Amino acid sequence: MSSSTHDLSYSTTDLEKLCCDVRKQKAGTRYICPFYQGGLGNHMFQVASVYGISKIRGFSVGMRKQSVLYDYFRMNLDPLKDNTVCDKAIDLPQYRACAFDNETLYFEDDCKSNYHIEAYVQSWKYFESYKSDVLKMFTFKPEIVQKAQVKLRAVLHSRNVSNLVDSTIIGLHVRRGDFKTVNNTKYGYRVAGKDYIDRAMMYYRKRYKNTKFVLFVNKNKDDIAWCKENIVGDDVYLTNTSSPGIDLCAYSLCNHTIITVGSFGWWGSWLSKGTTVYYKDVASNGSSLLAMFSKDKTDYFYPGWIGL
Helix, strand or coil, X not given: CXXXXXXXXXXXXXXXXXXXXXXXXXXXXXXXXXXXXXXXXXXXXXXXXXXXXXXXXXXXXXXXXXXXXXXXXXXXXXXXXXXXXXXXXXXXXXXXXXXXXXXXXXXXXXXXCCEEECCCCCCHHHCHHHHHHHHHHCCXXXXXXXXXXXXXXXXXXXXXXXXXXXXXXXXXXXXXXXXXXXXXXXXXXXXXXXXXXXXXXHHHHHHCCCEEEEEEEXXXXXXXXXXXXXXXXXXXXXXXXCCHHHHHHHHHCCCEEEECCCHHHHHHHHHCCCCEEECCCCECCCCCCHHHECHHHCCCCCCCCEEC
């Protein structure tokens, strides 16, 4: 790994932690296991970040064969034959869920154990040096791509849009309901309102002709009702919810993307090849959630994305 990339540098103490004394090194493969907590986007962060950390530290990734990622992606990581490898691993704590932390990367290794990173590790900085590997890992299976393409064509054809070549398709992921609970609001979660979505859509309308906004909404009747009332226009198309993998693939196939909140939108945008607009006020000032981010949230939101 190049230490010059994204200012990830090693101190003498860090290097001591990175290197095991060969006299203490346990023979055979050792593993770092992901957290496996939350939905599809969370799983992707956990595995991608653990992959980056494992590459730097000389471990393999402890993938459970039950991981939902094997359902949707080609996944070039072989699953464990025995899950007790992770069940018996040493737990490593979480520091900041949405930031890069040296303590997570440079954990002290006893040179013989397997480890379990009990954290969300939602920062692109953990795996950016291995971006090409992660892209290969998260390549959708052909049958998922086919179903996603059918989904996109169907929603557009339902309104007699037949010429997709001359259209600019913008995927818009909306998540609100579960982030609006009392506990989540107290913790600091904010949801994107109509004002943000209007501005994000206008950003694309000013730059492209023949825009088509395809809405991907959580399977929540209140969220769907909110979208029908607040996100309107002749160029707005609401999709029906499919499996998370098919929806994520369809979202990533759009020319450009708009993120509200949540890791699903993050990954769909990261896997896409266009411009991404994101909601920058995801956490309330002074909140516990805001403390989980780095300054200006730059460890979380990907470079080049546009915050509104």
